[in-house]
Amino acid sequence: MARDGAVYVCQSCGAVHTKWSGQCTACEAWNSLVEETQSRPPGAMAPAKGGKARGLAFETLVSETPAPPRLSTGIAEFDRVCGGGLAQGSAILLAGDPGVGKSTLLLQVCAMAARAGARCAYVSGEEALDQIRARAQRMGLADSPVELAAETSLRDILDGLKRQRFDLVVIDSIQTLWSDAHEAGPGSVTQVRAATGELVRLAKKLGTSIVLVGHVTKEGQIAGPRVVEHMVDAVFSFEGERGYPFRILRATKNRFGATDEIGVFEMSDAGLREVRNPSALFLNDGGERAAGAAVFAGIEGSRPVLVEFQALVAPSAYGTPRRAVVGWDSGRLAMILAVLEARCGLGFGDRDVYLNVAGGLRIGEPAADLAAAAALVSSAMDVPLPQDCVVFGEVSLSGDVRPVGRMEARLKEAAKLGFGRVLAAPAAAETAPLAVFGVSRLAEAVRRIGDGVWE
Ligand code: TYD
Ligand code: MG
Numbered sequence: 124m125a126r127d128g129a130v131y132v133c134q135s136c137g138a139v140h141t142k143w144s145g146q147c148t149a150c151e152a153w154n155s156l157v158e159e160t161q162s163r164p165p166g167a168m169a170p171a172k173g174g175k176a177r178g179l180a181f182e183t184l185v186s187e188t189p190a191p192p193r194l195s196t197g198i199a200e201f202d203r204v205c206g207g208g209l210a211q212g213s214a215i216l217l218a219g220d221p222g223v224g225k226s227t228l229l230l231q232v233c234a235m236a237a238r239a240g241a242r243c244a245y246v247s248g249e250e251a252l253d254q255i256r257a258r259a260q261r262m263g264l265a266d267s268p269v270e271l272a273a274e275t276s277l278r279d280i281l282d283g284l285k286r287q288r289f290d291l292v293v294i295d296s297i298q299t300l301w302s303d304a305h306e307a308g309p310g311s312v313t314q315v316r317a318a319t320g321e322l323v324r325l326a327k328k329l330g331t332s333i334v335l336v337g338h339v340t341k342e343g344q345i346a347g348p349r350v351v352e353h354m355v356d357a358v359f360s361f362e363g364e365r366g367y368p369f370r371i372l373r374a375t376k377n378r379f380g381a382t383d384e385i386g387v388f389e390m391s392d393a394g395l396r397e398v399r400n401p402s403a404l405f406l407n408d409g410g411e412r413a414a415g416a417a418v419f420a421g422i423e424g425s426r427p428v429l430v431e432f433q434a435l436v437a438p439s440a441y442g443t444p445r446r447a448v449v450g451w452d453s454g455r456l457a458m459i460l461a462v463l464e465a466r467c468g469l470g471f472g473d474r475d476v477y478l479n480v481a482g483g484l485r486i487g488e489p490a491a492d493l494a495a496a497a498a499l500v501s502s503a504m505d506v507p508l509p510q511d512c513v514v515f516g517e518v519s520l521s522g523d524v525r526p527v528g529r530m531e532a533r534l535k536e537a538a539k540l541g542f543g544r545v546l547a548a549p550a551a552a553e554t555a556p557l558a559v560f561g562v563s564r565l566a567e568a569v570r571r572i573g574d575g576v577w578e
Contacts, residue, residue: 129158129159129160130158130159130160131143131144131156131157131158131159132156132157132159132307132311132312132313133147133149133150133152133155133156133312134152134155134156134157134311134312135147135150135152135155136149136150136152136155137312137316137350138150140156143156143158144156157307157311157312159305159306159307159311159312159313160306191210191211191212191213191330192211193205193207193208193209193210193211194208194209194210194211194236194241194290194291194332195208195236195239196208196209196232196235196236196239196241196291197235197236197238197239198231198232198235198397199397199399200372200386200387200388200397200398200399201228201232201372201386203384203386203424203425204359204372204373204374204377204380204384204385204386205357205374205377205379205380206374206377206379206380206381206384207380209291209332210332210356210379211290211330211332212326212327212329212330212331212332213326213332213333213356213357213378213379214319214322214323214326214327214332214333214335214354214355214356214357215332215333215334215335215355215356215357215358215359216297216319216334216335216337216351216352216355216357216358216359217229217334217335217336217337217359217360217361218336218337218338218339218358218359218360218361219338219339219360219361219362220339220362220363221338221339223361223362223363223370224361224363224370224388224390224395225295225296225336225361226247226249226250226255226258226295226336227258227262227390227394227395228361228370228372228388228395229245229293229295229334229336230245230255230258230259230262230264230269230293230394231262231264231394231395232291232293232334233245233267233269233291233293234259234262234264234267234269235264235267236290236291237267237268237269238267238268241290241291242270242287242288242289242290242291243268243269243270243289243290243291243292243293244269244270244271244272244284244287244289244291244292244293245269245270245271245272245292245293245295246271246272246273246274246280246292246293246294246295247271247272247273247274247295248273248274248275248294248295248296248299248300249295249296249299250273250295251273252271252272252273255271256271261392261393261394262393262394263393263394264394270289275299275300275301275309276300276301276302276303277300277301277302277303277317277318277321278302278303280294280300280322281321281322281325284325284329284331285325285329288329288331289329289331290331290332291331291332291333291334292331292332292333292334293333293334293336294322294333294334294335294336295336296335296336296337296338297315297318297319297322297335297336297337297351298310298315298337298338300314300315300318301314301318302314302317302318302321304317305317315351316350316351316354319335319351319354319355320354322335323354323355335351335355337351339360352376355376356377356378356379357374357376357377357378357379357380358374358375358376358377359372359373359374359375360372360373360375361373362485363390363483364449364450364483366483367482367483368389368390368391369387369388369389369390369398369404369405369482369483369484370387370388370389370390370395371385371386371387371388371484371485372385372386372387372388373385373386381424381425383423383424384424384425385423385424385426387401387404389404401423401426401428402427402428402429402430402536402540403540404482405428405429405430405431405480405481405482405484406418406429406430406431406481406540411507411510412431412507412508412510413507414501414502414504414505414506414507415433415434415435415436415498415499415501415502415507416431416432416433416434416498416501416507416508417431417432417434417494417495417497417498417501417508417512417514418430418431418432418494418512418513418514418537418542419431419432419486419490419491419494419495419513419514419515420513420514420515420533420534420536420537420542420545421486421488421490421491421515421533422488422490422528422529422532422533423484427529427532427533427535427536428484428536429513429536429537429540429542430480430481430482430484430486431480431481431482432451432478432479432480432481432491432494432495432497432498433478433479433480433481433498434476434477434478434479434495434498434499434501434502435475435476435477435502436471436474436475436476436477436499436502436503437474437475437477438473438474438475439473439474439475440475444471444472444473444474444475444476445475445476445477446460446475446476446477447476447477447478448477448478448479449478449479449480450479450480450481450483450484450485450486451478451480451485451486451491451495452487455489455492455495456476456478456495458520459492459495459496459499459518460476460499461520462496462518462519462520462522462565463496463499463500463565463569465522466521466522466564466565466566467500467522467565467566467569469500469503469569471499471503474503476499478495478498478499488527489517489527490515490516490517490527490528491515492516492517492518493514493515493516493517493518493524493546493547493562493565493568494514494515496518496565496568496569497514497546497568497572500568500569500572500573501572504572504573506572506573506575508546508572509544509577511541511542511543511544512542512543512544512545512546512560512577513533513534513537513542513544513545513546513557514545514546514547515527515530515533515545515547516546516547516548516562518565522564522565522566523563523564523565524547524548524562524563524564524565524567524568525548526547526548526550526551527547527548530547530550530551534551534556534557535556537557538556538557542557543557543558544557544558544559544560544577545557545558545559545560546560546562546568546571547559547560547561547562548561548562548563549561549562549563560577
């Protein structure tokens with residue numbers, strides 16, 4: 124060890140090193156080690172005070188206490204992501220890029236919950252109280268009985284929260300807090316970890332729900348160590364593409380609900396507006412559907428969502444053709460292109476390929492394979508799909524089109540929005556209220572799109 128008690132903590136993964144070096148050996152991040160003092164070697168337990176340990180008392184799985192009550196915030200999209208309202212005493216980390224709207228969302232959540240009778244506090248370490256008041260004014264929430272504080276000292280915050288019982292406390296942000304028990308600066312791994320630990324403990328002890336705002340670094344990780352994600356009950360990420368008003372709240376971890384649930388919002392000049400029916404929003408409505416567009420009937424969380432895939436296949440001007448994709452996985456695009464080439468005889472080697480999911484949504488479902496393929500084929504052949512056709516299906520490397528889960532919900536949503544045709548695996552015909560064009564091989568789908576016959 125360099126100095127008595129000095130250790131080097133990686134600011135990106137939290138690994139502890141005894142020697143400084145330019146690269147963290149655990150996560151391979153460069154220049155991420157920062158010296159921090161620890162009174163004990165990492166991992167060592169403090170000697171027990173006053174003699175023996177108490178031993179371990181075991182209990183059964185049977186619970187006498189009912190499930191913790193949920194606090195309904197009055198913002199249905201937020202409650203949905205929580206798993207049906209905020210669980211009492213839960214600790215949530217809300218992560219997102221700067222400017223995406225984290226403070227706006229949480230001020231709204233606080234204000235609405237406070238209006239409904241919950242006792243809510245909003246503690247900001249980033250903005251002055253007047254700034255927050257001005258924002259509330261703009262959103263028409265100035266009359267709501269939220270208790271505001273501008274504070275960064277962990278000790279003062281904990282003290283304040285212990286004195287008064289709140290139902291919901293927002294800390295904006297965890298990176299601004301500092302505890303005088305640690306030497307490291309605010310935002311360092313040690314501080315973030317200590318502050319999170321204390322706040323989570325307090326949430327459990329008092330039954331207060333605490334939402335911590337966490338910044339995301341340039342690399343897309345939550346700043347500070349991953350351990351923060353392990354300490355809280357739920358991690359929500361707030362996402363949005365630059366230039367689009369839509370914001371998606373997504374649970375990536377949730378001890379009190381499903382993790383694939385999303386909440387959809389639209390940023391307006393009076394704060395975030397809930398979007399109850401996202402399908403209508405992600406469809407590029409108005410006018411003919413051009414060649415290269417295919418509507419995917421997807422499922423996001425518990426809800427069906429229709430969204431348009433847009434592809435452009437154009438001759439490449441350079442030796443290496445370009446592949447650009449927004450809203451979908453680029454590895455998946457490469458796979459679909461390879462399958463189209465190997466199984467359907469459609470070559471993309473001398474063509475640029477651009478693929479875009481409309482509206483700024485990110486699709487992760489394998490069920491989108493066939494929709495992406497249909498958009499690509501439609502653009503490559505310059506033949507549009509029928510206006511009223513939705514597409515879904517997983518494509519395997521062998522070129523098979525596989526049925527996917529929750530087909531009935533997908534088809535119902537499509538029918539509700541006026542779609543009359545579906546291109547999918549033949550199994551869809553069992554439940555379809557629409558005309559099903561079943562394909563069991565990707566090559567069949569390519570032929571149908573090329574022929575343009577949908578009778
Ligand atoms: P903010 O909540 O401050 O983002 P974060 O806390 O995630 O950094 O949101 C900032 C952006 O939101 C800012 O660019 C302005 C925009 N905005 C609106 O468009 N309308 C509004 O009513 C508000 C309050 C913010
Ligand atoms: Mg903010």
